Amino acid sequence: xxxxxxxxxxxxxxxxxxxxxxxxxxxxxxxxxxxxxxxxxxxxxxxxxxxxxxxxxxxxxxxxxxxxxxxxxxxxxxxxxxxxxxxxxxxxxxxxxxxxxxxxxxxxxxxxxxxxxxxxxxxxxxxxxxxxxxxxxxxxxxxxxxxxxxxxxxxxxxxxxxxxxxxxxxxxxxxxxxxxxxxxxxxxxxxxxxxxxxxxxx
Numbered sequence: 109x110x111x112x113x114x115x116x117x118x119x120x121x122x123x124x125x126x127x128x129x130x131x132x133x134x135x136x137x138x139x140x141x142x143x144x145x146x147x148x149x150x151x152x153x154x155x156x157x158x159x160x161x162x163x164x165x166x167x168x169x170x171x172x173x174x175x176x177x178x179x180x181x182x183x184x185x186x187x188x189x190x191x192x193x194x195x196x197x198x199x200x201x202x203x204x205x206x207x208x209x210x211x212x213x214x215x216x217x218x219x220x221x222x223x224x225x226x227x228x229x230x231x232x233x234x235x236x237x238x239x240x241x242x243x244x245x246x247x248x249x250x251x252x253x254x255x256x257x258x259x260x261x262x263x264x265x266x267x268x269x270x271x272x273x274x275x276x277x278x279x280x281x282x283x284x285x286x287x288x289x290x291x292x293x294x295x296x297x298x299x300x301x302x303x304x305x306x307x308x309x310x
Contacts (some may be wrong), residue, residue: 122184138262159304194293211276211306228289233281
């Protein structure tokens with residue numbers, strides 16, 4: 109469990125690349141766009157970005173655009189040269205935190221240069237690099253079980269410059285795996301940055 113002492117999670121955000129109300133996107137269980145800034149998210153004191161510079165592997169060994177290392181390099185701009193594009197269908201990326209950790213939050217930036225919704229977004233944590241045992245799912249918006257990881261209860265959402273903050277609720281593990289299955293823009297899968305905030309497990 110987390111300690112009683114908490115602090116606001118400080119997140120460095122990139123510059124917004126689109127403004128105003130996007131054209132209607134019709135997908136099941138879509139979360140309405142929030143007005144104003146994201147509410148503060150509280151984390152235990154001592155929480156840090158455990159994923160910065162860490163090794164990233166994935167289901168697509170040969171990205172169409174970019175390199176997997178972009179995902180933990182700290183650059184969150186949404187323009188060309190900052191994102192990695194994986195092939196179509198269900199794909200995943202995996203971050204090795206190099207230590208067993210208690211994870212407070214995961215923030216993912218898929219692509220925020222134009223409004224879109226990514227399908228079958230699933231985020232899992234485990235100490236098993238193969239994700240065959242001890243798997244904790246901290247986010248799943250796969251409403252129709254097409255990714256074959258159970259019915260997702262989380263909402264679909266429009267990618268924004270602030271990224272998607274996922275409350276990991278102290279999930280414990282060394283590896284973080286993120287799935288997606290194309291978007292409302294096209295069948296490809298994109299990642300700009302993933303930040304995993306937590307503390308080394310005691």
